[in-house]
Amino acid sequence: MENLNIEATKYTPVINLDTNGTISMVGKSYPENTFEFYAPMMDWVKEYFDTSAKATTTVNLEITYFNSSSSKLFFDLFDLLEENHEDHTIVINWIFDEENESAEEAGEDFIEDFEDLTITLVSK
Amino acid sequence: MNIKEIQKLVEDDGIIFLSFGGFLSQTLITGMTEALENETEKNNVGMGIANNIFTIFIELSQNMMNYSKNKNKDCRVIAPGGLIVVSKSTEGNYFINSQNIVSIEDKEKIEPKLLDIVALDRDGIKRRYKELRRSGKNTHEKGGGIGFYEIAKRCDKVEYNFEKINEDKFYFHIKTEVKIKKEK
Numbered sequence: 001m002e003n004l005n006i007e008a009t010k011y012t013p014v015i016n017l018d019t020n021g022t023i024s025m026v027g028k029s030y031p032e033n034t035f036e037f038y039a040p041m042m043d044w045v046k047e048y049f050d051t052s053a054k055a056t057t058t059v060n061l062e063i064t065y066f067n068s069s070s071s072k073l074f075f076d077l078f079d080l081l082e083e084n085h086e087d088h089t090i091v092i093n094w095i096f097d098e099e100n101e102s103a104e105e106a107g108e109d110f111i112e113d114f115e116d117l118t119i120t121l122v123s124k
Numbered sequence: 125m126n127i128k129e130i131q132k133l134v135e136d137d138g139i140i141f142l143s144f145g146g147f148l149s150q151t152l153i154t155g156m157t158e159a160l161e162n163e164t165e166k167n168n169v170g171m172g173i174a175n176n177i178f179t180i181f182i183e184l185s186q187n188m189m190n191y192s193k194n195k196n197k198d199c200r201v202i203a204p205g206g207l208i209v210v211s212k213s214t215e216g217n218y219f220i221n222s223q224n225i226v227s228i229e230d231k232e233k234i235e236p237k238l239l240d241i242v243a244l245d246r247d248g249i250k251r252r253y254k255e256l257r258r259s260g261k262n263t264h265e266k267g268g269g270i271g272f273y274e275i276a277k278r279c280d281k282v283e284y285n286f287e288k289i290n291e292d293k294f295y296f297h298i299k300t301e302v303k304i305k306k307e308k
Contacts, residue, residue, distance in 0.1 A: 010154045030157075030182045032150045032189070065175040067182050068274035075257050101172035102179075102278065113254060 001052040004044045012037060013063060017044045021054030026062045034069035042080065049084040057088060062095035064103060071106070078114050085117055098123040142209040148189040157182060160210065167216065169304060176278035177210075177218050177302050183271050184208060184222040184298065191224060218302045220279075228292045234272075238284050238298075241276045249276045275300060 001019050008014035013027030023045065031037040048057075059081065061074070081090055094107035104121060111119045133139070140163055141156060157178055164174035188206050207223040226234065241249060253273040276282050279300040287295040 010158070011150065030153075030186070032186070065178050067179065067186060068271045071274065072257055072260070072270065097171055099171040100175060101170075102175045103172070109250075109254060113258065 001047060004040065006041070015041055017041065017048070019048065019052055019054075021057045022060070023057065024060040024062075026060075028064050028066065029070040029073075030065075030067040031070070034067070034073050038073050038077075042077065045077070045080055049080075049088060053084070053088050055089060057090045059090065059092040060095060061093070063106075064097070064100065066106075074110070075113070078110055078117065078119075082114055082117055090117065092117060092119040093122045094119055095122045095124060138212040138214070140210045140212060142207065143185075147192060148185050148206070148208075150189070153182065153185045153189065156185070169216075169218075173302060173304060177220065179278050180220045180275050180300050180302065181208075181210060183275050184220060184300075187271060188222060188224050191226070191230075216304045218304070219299065220302070221297070221299045223295055223297050225289065226286075226294055226296045228294065231286055231294050231296070234296065235286065237272050238282075241272060241282060242284075244276075246277075249273060253277055278302070 003019055004015070004017040006012075006015040008027045011028060011030045013025045013029055016022070016024045063070075063074075066074070078092075081092065084090065094110065096103035096107060104123070107119070107121045111121070134142075141159060143152070143156065160178055160181060161174070164177060169177070185208055188208065192206060206225075207221075209219075209221045211219045211221075213219070240252065244252060253270055256270045256273060275298075280303045281301040282298065283300075284296070284298045287297070289295060
């Protein structure tokens with residue numbers, strides 16, 4: 001399995017999916033066709049857990065702002081992580097600027113929705 | 125066209141920008157979002173509040189973009205009457221307003237959500253947003269069906285109305301306000 005790296009655009013984040021066990025997304029997210037845009041990432045994450053997962057997987061999400069379909073997509077990503085959390089150790093960091101209370105609140109919402117996952121709020 | 129009259133209107137109403145014609149592309153939306161980023165940065169708007177303004181603007185403009193695209197596919201006519209306006213009051217609060225023409229079928233889909241939203245308090249909106257996001261209901265809609273709840277969650281006030289044009293067409297207005305200082 002190969003790494004997948006997707007460069008940032010003005011409305012989508014930089015995405016780095018590394019078989020060493022690191023999944024990261026940094027930037028803004030409001031694509032026109034959110035589910036099509038993120039399909040390669042979702043497929044990669046599924047295949048990674050099915051075939052190549054490392055003992056510990058670290059997920060770093062740092063999204064400054066996003067539209068509602070991206071919110072739904074991130075929910076689907078957390079859902080996928082939850083499906084795999086019993087067989088794998090998954091560490092999730094929701095990273096936000098300390099002044100960005102709306103990103104912090106979005107992270108808190110995900111923590112409430114996914115009690116089985118270990119999601120840490122990281123302010124910087 | 126008298127450009128001085130337009131300038132007066134823009135200045136009197138604190139308009140930051142407006143887009144008329146109902147044709148919006150992703151590139152145009154991105155450009156306007158960048159203009160909003162500059163505007164909020166220049167005025168030292170806090171990051172959390174600024175991001176709420178961007179999200180509301182993006183939701184409303186992507187709604188309009190998707191709506192006019194769907195209409196074009198069906199009847200090959202660009203949906204007219206589309207308007208999006210971002211303005212600021214003298215206190216520095218922001219208003220993001222939009223208008224577009226919708227069919228009676230769309231009104232019947234949109235209106236129950238908006239009726240629900242105006243009846244809910246802040247916690248209720250948040251709860252409903254999370255329920256809908258979890259259930260994945262209405263995911264055939266591009267925004268996952270949570271777009272109006274996303275808007276309501278991020279503003280201090282949302283108002284809407286439907287103005288009848290004829291038996292099956294309505295002007296749909298939505299007006300949102302984001303306050304710069306949160307009330308305690």
